[in-house]
Every structure is written in C-alpha cells, then in structure tokens.
Amino acid sequence: MLLSDTLMAKEGCSACPIRHRAVCARCDSDELSRLEEMKYYRTYEAGQHIIWSGDRMDFVGSVVKGIATLTQTMEDGRTQMVGLLLPSDFVGRPGREGSAYDVTATTEVVMCCFRRKPFERMMEETPHVAHRLLQMTLDELDAAREWMLVLGRKTAREKIASLLSIIARRSTLLEQQAADDGVAIDLPLTREAMADYLGLTLETVSRQVSALKRDGVIVLDGKRRILIPDMERLLEEAGDDSDGGLPV
Amino acid sequence: MLLSDTLMAKEGCSACPIRHRAVCARCDSDELSRLEEMKYYRTYEAGQHIIWSGDRMDFVGSVVKGIATLTQTMEDGRTQMVGLLLPSDFVGRPGREGSAYDVTATTEVVMCCFRRKPFERMMEETPHVAHRLLQMTLDELDAAREWMLVLGRKTAREKIASLLSIIARRSTLLEQQAADDGVAIDLPLTREAMADYLGLTLETVSRQVSALKRDGVIVLDGKRRILIPDMERLLEEAGDDSDGGLPV
DNA sequence: CGTATTCTTGACAGAACTCAAAAGTGGTGG
DNA sequence: CCACCACTTTTGAGTTCTGTCAAGAATACG
Numbered sequence: 001m002l003l004s005d006t007l008m009a010k011e012g013c014s015a016c017p018i019r020h021r022a023v024c025a026r027c028d029s030d031e032l033s034r035l036e037e038m039k040y041y042r043t044y045e046a047g048q049h050i051i052w053s054g055d056r057m058d059f060v061g062s063v064v065k066g067i068a069t070l071t072q073t074m075e076d077g078r079t080q081m082v083g084l085l086l087p088s089d090f091v092g093r094p095g096r097e098g099s100a101y102d103v104t105a106t107t108e109v110v111m112c113c114f115r116r117k118p119f120e121r122m123m124e125e126t127p128h129v130a131h132r133l134l135q136m137t138l139d140e141l142d143a144a145r146e147w148m149l150v151l152g153r154k155t156a157r158e159k160i161a162s163l164l165s166i167i168a169r170r171s172t173l174l175e176q177q178a179a180d181d182g183v184a185i186d187l188p189l190t191r192e193a194m195a196d197y198l199g200l201t202l203e204t205v206s207r208q209v210s211a212l213k214r215d216g217v218i219v220l221d222g223k224r225r226i227l228i229p230d231m232e233r234l235l236e237e238a239g240d241d242s243d244g245g246l247p248v
Numbered sequence: 249m250l251l252s253d254t255l256m257a258k259e260g261c262s263a264c265p266i267r268h269r270a271v272c273a274r275c276d277s278d279e280l281s282r283l284e285e286m287k288y289y290r291t292y293e294a295g296q297h298i299i300w301s302g303d304r305m306d307f308v309g310s311v312v313k314g315i316a317t318l319t320q321t322m323e324d325g326r327t328q329m330v331g332l333l334l335p336s337d338f339v340g341r342p343g344r345e346g347s348a349y350d351v352t353a354t355t356e357v358v359m360c361c362f363r364r365k366p367f368e369r370m371m372e373e374t375p376h377v378a379h380r381l382l383q384m385t386l387d388e389l390d391a392a393r394e395w396m397l398v399l400g401r402k403t404a405r406e407k408i409a410s411l412l413s414i415i416a417r418r419s420t421l422l423e424q425q426a427a428d429d430g431v432a433i434d435l436p437l438t439r440e441a442m443a444d445y446l447g448l449t450l451e452t453v454s455r456q457v458s459a460l461k462r463d464g465v466i467v468l469d470g471k472r473r474i475l476i477p478d479m480e481r482l483l484e485e486a487g488d489d490s491d492g493g494l495p496v
Numbered sequence: 497c498g499t500a501t502t503c504t505t506g507a508c509a510g511a512a513c514t515c516a517a518a519a520g521t522g523g524t525g526g
Numbered sequence: 527c528c529a530c531c532a533c534t535t536t537t538g539a540g541t542t543c544t545g546t547c548a549a550g551a552a553t554a555c556g
Contacts, residue, residue: 072394075487076487080400080401082396100390100393130375130378130382131378133382134382140389141388142348144389145318145330148330148395148399149320149322151399152446153322153327156512191536198400199400199401202534203515203535204511206534207537209535210535210536210537223520438502439502448545449544449545449546450502452543452544452545454504455505455544457503471554498556500556501552501555502553503551504551505548507548508545508547509546510543510544511545514540515539515540516537516538518536520533521533522533522534523530523533524531524532525530525531
C-alpha cells in the first residue's frame, strides 16, 4: 500500500486536486458530503490492470493522479487504445455492470472510487452529478471523433504529431502553463502504447518520432520528455488548421 | 416542401415512430407536451446538408426518418465519417452553439427539431431528457470506440464486414425482424460514403465488396440491397468474436 | 437515347508492416 | 562499482496491402 493512499484518505474533497474538473465539479456541499460517504481511494502501480474487459465492476470513479489507458483487444491479439485517462477523467458506466474495455495504469494511478449502487442512486436523486457527467461524456465523444479522423485518414507522421499535440494541449490545460516559447511534455507512453493509440506498429512509431526529431519539430530531452519548440509547426505537421478549433 | 412534413406536424408525439427510443423516450406526459411546444418538423432531401461544420445551430433534434452522416473534413479534402445517424439518433450538443461536424442527409431525412434555448432550459429543470441523453451519449461513445478499433486495427476486408454487421444489427433492431435464416439490409451508402466511414478509398471498398460477394459471404440483390445468408460467417469475417458483446 | 453518376477492374507505386538484429536503458545483486 | 539481465528502442531489408491513376462498364435520369 502506497503513501498517497493514506494521505488522500485524510483530506476531504475540498482539498482534492481534481475538485473542479471531475464528475463532482458542480456539486454543492450537501452533495459533496454525500459523495464522501460512498468514496474510497485506491492506488494502482504502473502496469497494473485496474479493470479487465468483461469484469463485473462494483465501482465507478475518477482518476486523481497518474495516467491510465482504455484498450480493446481482438482475439488474435491486435490491440487498439480507445481512451487515454488523465486526472479528472471518469471510469465506468453508470447503469452497466460490466466493463467493455481493459483499463490499465500506465503510471502509478490514484483512483477516487464510488460504490456503484449508491452513486447510481445519487444520480437519480440529484442533478449536478448527472449534468456534469453528461458534459464530460459529450467532451469524450468529441475527442473520440477527432481521434477517428486521426485513425482513418492521417499518415503515420501526422498521427504522431497529432498525438503529441493532444497530449500537449491536455497537459498545458491541467498545469495552466503558458505555451508561448515552447512546451515541454512528459510522454508517459511506451512506443508500443503510442502504436496502440494510433493504429500503427511500434517500429513505425519509432521511425516517425526519429524523423520529427531529425526535422527539428520536436526535441527529445532524455527518454520520455519531449520539448516542442514551435507549437504552430507541430499543428501543421498534424494536418490541423492552426487555430485550436471551437471555443468551449 | 414534402408531404411528410405536414403529415408529421398534425400528429402528436404519441404517434411518433421514435417515441420510445429518442431523447424523449422517458418523458412523462407533462414533459412531452412541453416538448411539443418547442418542436417543429423539417425535411431534408437526399444529399442536402443539414448543418455545416462551424455553423451556428439554433436547434437540436432527433432523426425521425431517413439516414444522415456526421463527417469531418481536413483542409486538403480528406474526409472521415464520425457518426451514422439513424432514426431516433440525436443531433446537436446542448450548451454549445456551433457544430463541430458536417451533418448531411444521405436519404430523405425528417428531423424533429427543438429550439435550442427552451430545450436547454428544460434539461436544467426536468430530469428525464437529460438522463436519456446521457444514456444515448454513452451508447454513442461505445459505438465510437468500437469504430476506433475498426479504423485502427482491421484490414480492408474486415472493415467492410464490420460495417455490414453494424448496419445489419442496427436495422434488425429497428425493424424487429428475425435474423435466423439470413438478413437483408438496405445499404443507403454509396461506395464513397462507405470509404469515408471506414478510412479507405472507394476503389478498395469496391474490390472488397466484390471479394466478399465472390466468396459467398454476401449476396448483392440489385445495387444497394445486400443479403447476408449467414450472419455468423459475416461476424467471423469482421474479426469479432461470435457472441454479440455485452448485453445492454 | 444521351448524359452524368456511380461502380468495377487493371496496372503500378508507395506507405506501413514484418522479420531480424543491434544498440540503448534501467535495475539488481555480487 | 561493475557485470549481467530484461526490456525498450532503433535501424535495416524485404514484403504486402492499400492507395493512385486510368479506363471502361453499369446504372440512373432527364
């Protein structure tokens, strides 16, 4: 059992780092204390499975810390990542017992888990959790659709550039850092995980990352840290138009 | 102005063919009459754009009849379909003014439109629409994720087989027809639309449809009608395991 | 019946995959 | 501190699948 477990358990929701982004974002103090009663923290080590596809789930929850992946696997072993879970992202589907996907911790992950039945009851009885969950699900659907364009129509080079810009966008958002003179991102994914994300082989990923490095689009700082000197340039390489899409 | 317009307008929601599947499925009679006040029908011809990406939308709504597509297009013209809208599917995103996608009628389409502002207000004030919309959005997210596996990891032949099984599944569901001794489906998509769905070129689609026909997996009945003598066989070709996944 | 789409088929090219080996990285224990 | 092992990453060579370009056939439509 890891340290973070006990640390988190002692603090209330008000000190929670994802308080204003997660499924509980809009809850008032009554709702929050109700959530506190049904919640517990759980920590998973890097590489550990959080949920197996087909498993019965008796909880839903939010990623508080770390990164997890949602993957689907065919009988012959071909694997496709269908979701990348960062802090504040929701795991599980209210109203459904089993999981349709494998959920795996990529780094150490702290989950804030809610027992499923009480959570579902709360969704029926108070509006804020359901509303927030709808909003988050619509955002995820938009992300999934953007991803479909990447998977279906982009070249390997564009796919890599797209992945890096998505991660850069999400991590700058989480960390509120300025993006003016270059962005630095921690890439917590192996080449294989990137390949599973993008529908490529790990060899192709490696080749294209090298090519982007050679062309000065990205700079590798150690193994898993990537500097993006010019975000505009990366977006061009990704085949996106330079403005960042619709305002939310 | 088409006949169906005036026909639909005269009937109340109770006679609506999608009454029990659409966003209004769970509404009680009070909520239904409130919806009736903000709704209007609109018909689009085959090929007509219902919404352009980036357009301001002043309505949301449900497909009542016909088939529409959701597509995303890159600057250089590469196009990816990101949603296939059948009767009862919802169009538009509450809380967002602009559309992120092009919505196009593939056949003649009848939409049941709700003015956006009153609809959003109703979502705040009564629970049933929001709950149903959450459920539908979660279903769409699952479908999008299944599709991501198709786009990222399946071969051209498997992609075609997957598309046909998805359409077969959805149309048998809509029409409640038995699937025992072969299924017949109307394929309302051109080869180009199929290609945009699957991230292929129309030539590859044509070749693989011919191949599946040659191998007896499907039988073409005219141009757009397809018979599937053995559904199990088609599912094998799609690379799916034979049981139909999780029960809903 | 002619024109415009849509679809099919062929030949060829190219991007990504497969198989294979070498190089780099990190952790462990002697 | 270094040797060793497991794992990840890189790079190379050859193959394959799908895309591209082009022409012809089928179908729909006025």
